[in-house]
Amino acid sequence: xKIEFDHIFKSFGKTEVLHDVSFSxxxxxxxxxxxxxxxxxxxxxxxxxxxxxxxxxxxxxxxxPVHLHSPNESxxxxxxxxxxxxxxxxxxxxxxxxxxxxxxRNAFGWLNRESMRAQAxxxxxxxxxxxxxxxxxxxxxxxxxxxxxxxxxxxxEAKTIIMDExxxxxAEHEIALLFELVRKLxxxxxNIIFISHKLNEVKTLCTHYVVLRNGWKVAEGDMKDVxxxxxxxxxxxxxxxxxQKAEPKQHDKEILRVENLSRGKDFQNVTxxxxxxxILGFTGLLGDGRSExxxxxxGDTPDYTGEIFLNGEKYHAKSTTxxxxxxxxxVPSNRKENAIIPDLSVKTNGTLAxxxxxxxxxxxxxxxxxxxxxxxxxDFHIKxxxxxDLITTLSGGNQQKVILARWINTKPQVLILxxxxxxxxxxxxxxxxxxxxxxxxxxxxxxxxxxxxQEIVRLCERTLxxxxxxxxxxxxxxxxxxxxxxxxxxGANLI
Amino acid sequence: xxxxxxxxxxxxxxxxxxxxxxxxxxxxxxTLALGTDYNSFGAWWTSFCVNWINVLRNNASVGIVSLxxxxxxxxxxxxxxxxxxxxxxxxxxxLLTDSSAAGWLTQMHITGWxxxxxxxxxxxxxxxxxxxLNGVLVADGGxxxxxxxxxxxxxxxxxxxxxxxxxxxxxxxxxxxxxxxxFGRYMIMPIIYWILIAAFLYVISKKTVFGNHVIAVGSNxxxxxxxxxxxxxxxxxxxxxxxxxxxxxxxxxxxxIGSMDYANAGAGYEMDAIAAVIVGxxxxxxxxxxxxxxxxxxxxxxxxxxxxNLVGVNPFxxxxxxxxxxxxxxxxxxxxxxx
Numbered sequence: 001x002k003i004e005f006d007h008i009f010k011s012f013g014k015t016e017v018l019h020d021v022s023f024s025x026x027x028x029x030x031x032x033x034x035x036x037x038x039x040x041x042x043x044x045x046x047x048x049x050x051x052x053x054x055x056x057x058x059x060x061x062x063x064x065p066v067h068l069h070s071p072n073e074s075x076x077x078x079x080x081x082x083x084x085x086x087x088x089x090x091x092x093x094x095x096x097x098x099x100x101x102x103x104x105r106n107a108f109g110w111l112n113r114e115s116m117r118a119q120a121x122x123x124x125x126x127x128x129x130x131x132x133x134x135x136x137x138x139x140x141x142x143x144x145x146x147x148x149x150x151x152x153x154x155x156x157e158a159k160t161i162i163m164d165e166x167x168x169x170x171a172e173h174e175i176a177l178l179f180e181l182v183r184k185l186x187x188x189x190x191n192i193i194f195i196s197h198k199l200n201e202v203k204t205l206c207t208h209y210v211v212l213r214n215g216w217k218v219a220e221g222d223m224k225d226v227x228x229x230x231x232x233x234x235x236x237x238x239x240x241x242x243x244q245k246a247e248p249k250q251h252d253k254e255i256l257r258v259e260n261l262s263r264g265k266d267f268q269n270v271t272x273x274x275x276x277x278x279i280l281g282f283t284g285l286l287g288d289g290r291s292e293x294x295x296x297x298x299g300d301t302p303d304y305t306g307e308i309f310l311n312g313e314k315y316h317a318k319s320t321t322x323x324x325x326x327x328x329x330x331v332p333s334n335r336k337e338n339a340i341i342p343d344l345s346v347k348t349n350g351t352l353a354x355x356x357x358x359x360x361x362x363x364x365x366x367x368x369x370x371x372x373x374x375x376x377x378x379d380f381h382i383k384x385x386x387x388x389d390l391i392t393t394l395s396g397g398n399q400q401k402v403i404l405a406r407w408i409n410t411k412p413q414v415l416i417l418x419x420x421x422x423x424x425x426x427x428x429x430x431x432x433x434x435x436x437x438x439x440x441x442x443x444x445x446x447x448x449x450x451x452x453x454q455e456i457v458r459l460c461e462r463t464l465x466x467x468x469x470x471x472x473x474x475x476x477x478x479x480x481x482x483x484x485x486x487x488x489x490x491g492a493n494l495i
Numbered sequence: 496x497x498x499x500x501x502x503x504x505x506x507x508x509x510x511x512x513x514x515x516x517x518x519x520x521x522x523x524x525x526t527l528a529l530g531t532d533y534n535s536f537g538a539w540w541t542s543f544c545v546n547w548i549n550v551l552r553n554n555a556s557v558g559i560v561s562l563x564x565x566x567x568x569x570x571x572x573x574x575x576x577x578x579x580x581x582x583x584x585x586x587x588x589x590l591l592t593d594s595s596a597a598g599w600l601t602q603m604h605i606t607g608w609x610x611x612x613x614x615x616x617x618x619x620x621x622x623x624x625x626x627x628l629n630g631v632l633v634a635d636g637g638x639x640x641x642x643x644x645x646x647x648x649x650x651x652x653x654x655x656x657x658x659x660x661x662x663x664x665x666x667x668x669x670x671x672x673x674x675x676x677x678f679g680r681y682m683i684m685p686i687i688y689w690i691l692i693a694a695f696l697y698v699i700s701k702k703t704v705f706g707n708h709v710i711a712v713g714s715n716x717x718x719x720x721x722x723x724x725x726x727x728x729x730x731x732x733x734x735x736x737x738x739x740x741x742x743x744x745x746x747x748x749x750x751x752i753g754s755m756d757y758a759n760a761g762a763g764y765e766m767d768a769i770a771a772v773i774v775g776x777x778x779x780x781x782x783x784x785x786x787x788x789x790x791x792x793x794x795x796x797x798x799x800x801x802x803x804n805l806v807g808v809n810p811f812x813x814x815x816x817x818x819x820x821x822x823x824x825x826x827x828x829x830x831x832x833x834x
Binding site for chain 1: 698702703704707708710711713714715717718719720721722723724725782783
């Protein structure tokens with residue numbers, strides 16, 4: 001099977017996310033699709049997966065231009081998409097998950113379990129994987145879930161499988177298992193499009209590569225003709241590869257001290273301090289526990305053990321309300337799910353944490369509320385038509401700034417930013433970095449949680465790297481670079 | 496053409512537009528149904544006013560309950576127990592005000608309007624307490640509101656009937672004035688209570704921190720919590736407020752007829768209130784809704800009932816129309832949301 005992308009253009013509103021992208025994959029190649037977050041990889045794969053059509057250009061399969069209008073059409077063409085965050089039905093069995101939505105029925109319309117089970121067994125056997133097709137999905141480990149997902153793709157005779165960062169939640173030996181499987185499929189003529197940020201991984205596994213940057217294809221070729229260093233420069237762009245790092249400064253006043261904080265499987269024995277005016281990074285791979293750690297510190301999950309000190313005084317994070325009153329601010333990840341109130345206006349969203357301040361005899365006074373919001377809107381360059389419009393009318397970057405304004409309004413002493421530039425474009429990203437640096441200068445202790453090594457290197461003076469719920473190490477100065485972060489984040493130093 | 500354009504934008508952007516339109520249609524039909532068979536304009540006008548005041552008065556108590564229900568539904572919850580709460584608080588009101596020797600306040604030698612005031616305050620507090628019980632179970636117990644209030648609906652009703660076996664409290668005739676005081680020829684007290692409460696709750700919903708927090712909790716509970724909003728307190732309060740409003744409704748009802756049927760009082764109130772809230776454009780899943788819309792919703796259903804009555808539709812069919820209008824209302828709102 002040969003898939004060609006033929007001059008693909010795609011834009012959302014005014015933002016162009018793909019610009020004239022052309023390349024092809026065929027004959028059991030393992031193609032690495034590389035690029036930063038926001039480079040256009042997901043958009044391109046979603047076009048192939050039938051989620052939305054390109055603005056212009058076309059997808060050509062075996063010489064025939066195809067129009068993919070839905071995921072089902074894409075599956076019918078032999079394309080399977082394995083998403084980064086799997087969504088198995090945990091209460092169903094392995095073979096039931098493999099046949100989900102395509103169940104076989106007998107003449108009476110009843111499920112033909114015997115036949116489904118046999119087919120599932122056959123595929124699992126052909127992969128040489130010891131998974132019982134009768135076990136419940138919830139009892140499987142992360143890598144086995146991934147393998148079931150791949151088996152599901154094979155079941156519909158997929159000739160091209162897209163894998164979106166399949167290794168982020170896998171342990172080392174599980175990754176080896178997955179790679180073995182991928183190579184086997186490739187030898188059987190199945191194309192693999194492999195999306196990953198881990199260049200070492202990509203270098204050993206993939207046969208070809210394509211690099212996207214800001215929606216443009218900047219390079220493609222044979223993997224054996226390229227060095228890892230060259231790839232990383234291609235991904236970030238030459239000018240950014242030698243970008244300016246955050247300058248280390250002297251900070252004396254300790255604001256937050258955390259000692260031996262643990263909460264079940266989420267995180268264990270975490271100890272660190274954050275100082276006034278400092279931008280402290282927290283990074284790691286998916287499942288490292290950093291978000292859970294700060295959810296606890298912010299009082300969302302108060303059933304932790306260990307101690308937290310604020311300005312030297314012991315503080316128990318018993319609720320989010322208590323944390324806010326102690327002037328801890330938390331900008332969560334996944335803005336849409338965790339921060340935006342879609343039924344409230346831009347202004348109310350931006351002042352939601354401080355509404356009490358604008359009250360006189362229990363009644364909200366529009367004047368001071370407007371002033372507070374307008375001040376920050378101007379500071380952060382938030383673009384909006386009317387402050388009384390719903391927040392959902394704004395772009396992602398502007399929504400993020402409104403949430404930032406919501407918390408800066410509380411005049412925090414600790415500001416926790418979880419994935420602060422998730423789903424915002426390059427321009428807005430840059431602006432948010434500037435804002436964060438400015439806030440730090442005013443003496444706030446800032447903690448940035450991010451999975452993007454680059455973001456951490458550009459923004460933070462000091463970084464703690466987490467691995468499986470524990471702090472794997474601390475980096476600062478020259479040691480704070482993406483290679484060192486990756487080493488700690490993958491637990492490579494522990495082996 | 497210009498009008499069509501204006502109409503279209505209003506229809507698409509103003510959530511109260513279709514509701515107001517529906518009410519206007521109802522009122523026109525109702526006015527037509529009232530007929531023109533009168534000797535003079537004066538006679539027609541009198542009949543018109545009397546009819547309208549009847550409609551408003553008949554719907555005042557369910558209207559007050561609906562206002563509380565609107566808060567609960569906007570916060571993402573639901574309260575099926577309002578009807579039973581009405582019976583239970585009503586029973587307490589009757590026991591307190593009972594002018595026979597068995598009356599609780601009578602035994603303490605408190606009679607007359609002082610007794611009424613004490614009973615009034617205690618019953619409102621009791622209603623708030625019953626509401627708070629729902630609220631605590633929902634907020635702190637983490638049980639879905641549908642289940643909590645389904646349970647308390649049964650408990651409140653059953654306990655009320657058990658306690659009121661063999662009791663026959665006598666409601667002092669003088670207290671009927673609370674509802675039946677006439678202005679000229681019109682009994683408008685319940686309407687006044689209803690409008691005052693609605694105005695008060697309108698201000699709460701639009702101009703207070705609490706009002707905004709209710710929307711935040713209903714719209715995105717997780718985000719509300721992560722903004723440091725005390726989500727549990729918000730939930731406890733909406734049920735508590737509704738409990739107090741239900742107590743107010745029961746006092747109005749009892750002061751109107753002087754007695755109560757413990758098995759049936761308030762039965763169906765929960766569904767009538769939910770219907771009114773939904774017809775008024777409030778989103779069942781929470782986050783969007785309004786007090787004004789709820790008032791319009793109560794009126795639409797009230798005027799429709801009146802209209803059916805005027806044109807002589809079999810009363811057994813009235814509920815069918817009510818059901819029909821709820822479904823149509825949601826259908827229209829869905830169109831608004833997607834366009």
